Amino acid sequence: xxxFPIRGGIHPDYRKEQTxxxxxxxLPMPSTLYIPLQQHIGAPAEVLVSEGDLVKKGQMIARxxxxxxxSQHAPTSGRIRTVTEVTAPHPSGLPxxxxxxxxxxxxxxxxxxxxxxxxxxxxxxxxxxxxxQSGIVGMGGAAFPSAIKLNLGEQKKLDTLxxxxxxxxxxxxxxxRVMREFPEEIIDGARIMAHALGTARIVIGIEQNKPQAIxxxxxxxxxxxxxxxxxxxxxxxMGSERHLVQAITGLETPARKLTADLGIVVHNxxxxxxxxxxxxxxxxxxxxxxxxxxxxxxxxxxxxxxxxARIADLIEFCGGFxxxxxxVVNGGPMMGQPLxxxxxxxxKGTSGILALTAEEIxxxxxxxxxxCSSCVTICPCGLSPxxxxxxxxxxxxxxxxxxxxxxxxxxxxxxxICPSHIPLVHYFNYAKGVLNDLERERNKNERVKTLAEAxxxxxxxxxxxxxxxxxxxxxxSATTSAGNENEAKTTATTEExxxx
Amino acid sequence: xxxxxxxxxxxxxxxxxxxxxxxxxxxxxxxxLEEELKEMLPxxxxxxxxxxxxxxxxxxxxxxEASVTLCTPGGKATIEALAKKLGVTADLSxxxxxxxxxxxxxxxxxxxxTRCIRECSTDAIMGANKLMHTIIVDVCHGCGKCVKxxxxxxxxxxxxxxxxRNWHWPKPQIEQTHSEPKVxxxx
Numbered sequence: 001x002x003x004f005p006i007r008g009g010i011h012p013d014y015r016k017e018q019t020x021x022x023x024x025x026x027l028p029m030p031s032t033l034y035i036p037l038q039q040h041i042g043a044p045a046e047v048l049v050s051e052g053d054l055v056k057k058g059q060m061i062a063r064x065x066x067x068x069x070x071s072q073h074a075p076t077s078g079r080i081r082t083v084t085e086v087t088a089p090h091p092s093g094l095p096x097x098x099x100x101x102x103x104x105x106x107x108x109x110x111x112x113x114x115x116x117x118x119x120x121x122x123x124x125x126x127x128x129x130x131x132x133q134s135g136i137v138g139m140g141g142a143a144f145p146s147a148i149k150l151n152l153g154e155q156k157k158l159d160t161l162x163x164x165x166x167x168x169x170x171x172x173x174x175x176x177r178v179m180r181e182f183p184e185e186i187i188d189g190a191r192i193m194a195h196a197l198g199t200a201r202i203v204i205g206i207e208q209n210k211p212q213a214i215x216x217x218x219x220x221x222x223x224x225x226x227x228x229x230x231x232x233x234x235x236x237x238m239g240s241e242r243h244l245v246q247a248i249t250g251l252e253t254p255a256r257k258l259t260a261d262l263g264i265v266v267h268n269x270x271x272x273x274x275x276x277x278x279x280x281x282x283x284x285x286x287x288x289x290x291x292x293x294x295x296x297x298x299x300x301x302x303x304x305x306x307x308x309a310r311i312a313d314l315i316e317f318c319g320g321f322x323x324x325x326x327x328v329v330n331g332g333p334m335m336g337q338p339l340x341x342x343x344x345x346x347x348k349g350t351s352g353i354l355a356l357t358a359e360e361i362x363x364x365x366x367x368x369x370x371x372c373s374s375c376v377t378i379c380p381c382g383l384s385p386x387x388x389x390x391x392x393x394x395x396x397x398x399x400x401x402x403x404x405x406x407x408x409x410x411x412x413x414x415x416x417i418c419p420s421h422i423p424l425v426h427y428f429n430y431a432k433g434v435l436n437d438l439e440r441e442r443n444k445n446e447r448v449k450t451l452a453e454a455x456x457x458x459x460x461x462x463x464x465x466x467x468x469x470x471x472x473x474x475x476x477s478a479t480t481s482a483g484n485e486n487e488a489k490t491t492a493t494t495e496e497x498x499x500x
Numbered sequence: 501x502x503x504x505x506x507x508x509x510x511x512x513x514x515x516x517x518x519x520x521x522x523x524x525x526x527x528x529x530x531x532x533l534e535e536e537l538k539e540m541l542p543x544x545x546x547x548x549x550x551x552x553x554x555x556x557x558x559x560x561x562x563x564x565e566a567s568v569t570l571c572t573p574g575g576k577a578t579i580e581a582l583a584k585k586l587g588v589t590a591d592l593s594x595x596x597x598x599x600x601x602x603x604x605x606x607x608x609x610x611x612x613x614t615r616c617i618r619e620c621s622t623d624a625i626m627g628a629n630k631l632m633h634t635i636i637v638d639v640c641h642g643c644g645k646c647v648k649x650x651x652x653x654x655x656x657x658x659x660x661x662x663x664x665r666n667w668h669w670p671k672p673q674i675e676q677t678h679s680e681p682k683v684x685x686x687x
Contacts, residue, residue, distance in 0.1 A: 038664070092667045366674040392671075426672040433668020440666070441577040441600075448573070448641045449543035451622040 001230050004250035006243045008378040009235040010413045012170050012334070014209060018293045018300045019173045024181060026304045027317055029107060033308030034086050035061065035072050035099045039347035040137040041144045042068030044097065053080045056110030058284050061099055064132065070145040070348075071135040073284040074101060075306035077108040089311065089330050089347055093340025101308065112282035119192045119279050124153060127196040127279060134278035135348075136285045140164060140175075140239070140268035141331055143349030146275070149267065152260045153197040161194040162248060162259075165206040165213065165269040166232060166239035169332025172352045174289040175269050177302045179206065179213035183220035186269050187227065189276030194226070197265055202227045204269070205244050209234045236334060237380055237411040241266040255407045290346055292318045296325035296355035305346050311353055312342040325355035326363075333360075334412045364421040375414035375424060381407055385414040389427045397431050397438075405431050533585075534562040540581050541571060544621040546643030548572045561586065573641045575600060600660040601642040603635045609654035616646035616655060 038044035045062035055061060055074040062072040079102045085095035116122050116130060132147035152158065163186070167175040179186060194202050204221070206214050208231040221227040232238055232247050242253045244266065251262050259266055270288065277283040286307055293300040298319030305314060311328070315321065329336040330344075331352055339353075346353075375385035383404050391400040405428055414424040538558035545553035549570035551560060560566035561582065568582040568590050583590035603624075605616075612630040624640040627633030637660075647655045660666075 088664055090664055090667075091669070092662075092664065094662065094664050094667060096664055423672045423674065426669060429669040430671045437666065437668065438577045441575055444641065445542045445574060445578065447639070448622050451624075451639060452542075452544040455621060455623055 006246050008380040014170045016173050019291050022302050024177050024289055024302045024304050029103050030309045030313045033101045034345040035308040037062050037097045040070040045072050049080045051082050056108050059110040070137050073286050075286040075308050076103045077106050078103040087341045087344045089344035091337040115282050116279050120195050124196045130278050134284040136274045137348045139270040141349050150196045156260045158197050158199045159263040160201045161199045162264050162266045163190050163204040163269050164266050168236045168239035171293045172291045172332050174291045176210045176213050178270050180216050183216040185276045186272045187220045189272030192279050204229045205232045207234050291352040294354040295357045296321050296323050298322040308345045326358040326361050327356050329354040366422050367420045369420055374417045378413050378417050385424045389424050392427045392431045400431050534558050537561050542573050546645050573643045601657045602637050602640040604656045604658045606654045607632050609652045615649045619645045619649050
């Protein structure tokens with residue numbers, strides 16, 4: 001298959017060998033699990049259980065609400081201890097509403113939804129409903145509810161389902177391992193998704209530094225003519241959906257548009273596996289593979305983890321810290337975020353936990369920009385990081401927005417390449433945060449305006465009605481019928497007066 | 501006949517054109533700035549700026565009689581937008597940046613008098629006579645009018661909490677590693 005070049009990008013030291021040969025192992029069930037109501041983009045799920053309830057594995061404990069949301073299921077059987085605020089796996093360390101589940105050690109499955117006997121005969125709604133009921137979200141990291149993405153076939157003309165197995169972030173090997181160990185499940189899930197989307201073609205993009213995964217996936221896909229497994233060049237950020245689409249089709253997704261506008265829907269390989277489980281066995285998404293790596297970890301591993309296990313549980317299972325970690329990162333080293341607390345739980349979008357030593361982190365002091373333009377050359381979005389950062393430094397955020405800071409997806413290539421160690425991507429994250437704040441404030445002011453106007457209209461109407469009633473009462477009436485006539489007349493005249 | 505039709509048509513076109521031009525160039529100038537400024541204000545008529553309502557404040561701004569920093573509910577975003585429109589630099593030193601706030605009713609103190617409900621310009625207070633009231637936080641824009649009318653001081657203004665939804669990274673503080681330029685003395 002002919003591939004197309006993508007703009008810019010970098011070639012960091014991949015350091016995947018720490019875990020790439022480590023087969024997936026199950027985490028011993030922790031005694032307590034913490035299941036946040038919000039593990040996805042959109043609205044938090046609505047709690048269905050209360051303190052003391054006994055639940056079985058796979059039982060729905062929080063239901064999706066609103067247009068964009070995902071439900072949560074019990075990752076094991078046990079008793080609900082409480083629903084409370086628990087530290088989120090987030091750099092701020094802020095708390096979020098979380099269901100605390102005490103495991104009973106039996107790990108008993110609840111009565112699950114019946115498998116869909118022949119998914120290729122079922123209509124798209126049956127499959128999408130099942131995906132929604134199973135709480136499946138994109139497992140590459142963004143955690144967007146998958147059922148909504150599978151509905152795109154209704155609104156747009158689609159031709160290709162692109163499965164993302166690029167896994168371009170250094171250290172991470174969870175998708176690699178899933179592709180090596182469960183290729184048939186991924187292929188089956190992908191075929192079901194393609195059926196729901198109505199796409200004839202399936203392309204699976206895997207970076208060439210995973211030859212074993214490419215081999216196993218090709219073997220599993222060989223029976224199906226519509227599936228093509230493609231080895232894509234090793235180039236960060238190949239795993240970004242827009243860039244993977246460009247590498248495969250040569251088409252660039254316009255700013256503020258979706259890849260679906262080009263007829264392509266991208267899903268992660270692990271998401272396809274979750275769809276397979278939901279459709280074929282009725283099993284909701286209650287566990288995922290997490291890579292625990294970094295030089296500060298004693299025994300790096302790929303761990304099949306129930307959702308809600310504390311990050312500290314995973315690190316303990318890996319033998320704890322070999323040395324003091326300088327930073328513990330949630331996700332990959334490029335786009336991942338530092339964790340404020342190890343007490344935070346693993347969620348559906350957690351792909352890796354990295355404990356990095358000081359040598360693995362670039363914390364060199366920032367020196368002045370030498371205007372080498374390396375950041376401009378490597379920016380995969382074609383932006384000009386040096387100019388945007390200069391504006392942001394002077395708090396001229398609108399100028400930065402004009403240069404396209406909102407189109408930056410924080411891949412971190414510019415910070416990586418900068419010889420002066422300027423924290424470029426930090427500037428952009430800050431600017432995007434402030435610009436989003438201002439946008440929210442503007443939206444709120446708009447809403448306040450509509451509400452205030454609506455109230456004024458209501459008050460005016462009420463005052464008018466009062467005047468009319470008053471005028472009607474003042475008019476003397478001989479008989480009831482005459483009175484009624486008079487009242488009607490007076491009301492009319494009063495109204496006319498008011499209108500005039 | 502053709503001459504008559506032709507001359508009348510020409511006259512019609514010329515006079516029509518003149519009228520059109522007159523309407524365009526001799527139009528009474530309303531101050532469009534006032535209208536634009538009014539659009540930028542929240543429009544809740546809270547009166548915290550010291551004027552009766554948003555239109556009056558907009559009029560004063562257009563005349564250059566008022567400072568751009570008076571709108572409390574609009575916050576920093578509104579101040580900056582107004583300053584940009586008027587081409588002035590906003591003096592934020594006078595503006596006390598408290599961050600967004602919303603009203604909060606201390607339920608133990610509320611006597612259910614409905615005075616705050618009547619005062620609220622965005623219908624952000626729920627309640628009825630002799631029943632406890634509460635604030636719909638999503639709709640409250642923090643004008644503080646309800647605080648003034650409450651007979652039992654049951655309403656407080658509290659900062660909008662930082663949550664996972666509105667948290668963002670702070671501005672990076674980079675160390676200034678380059679040394680101060682040395683001023684050479686000429687001898």
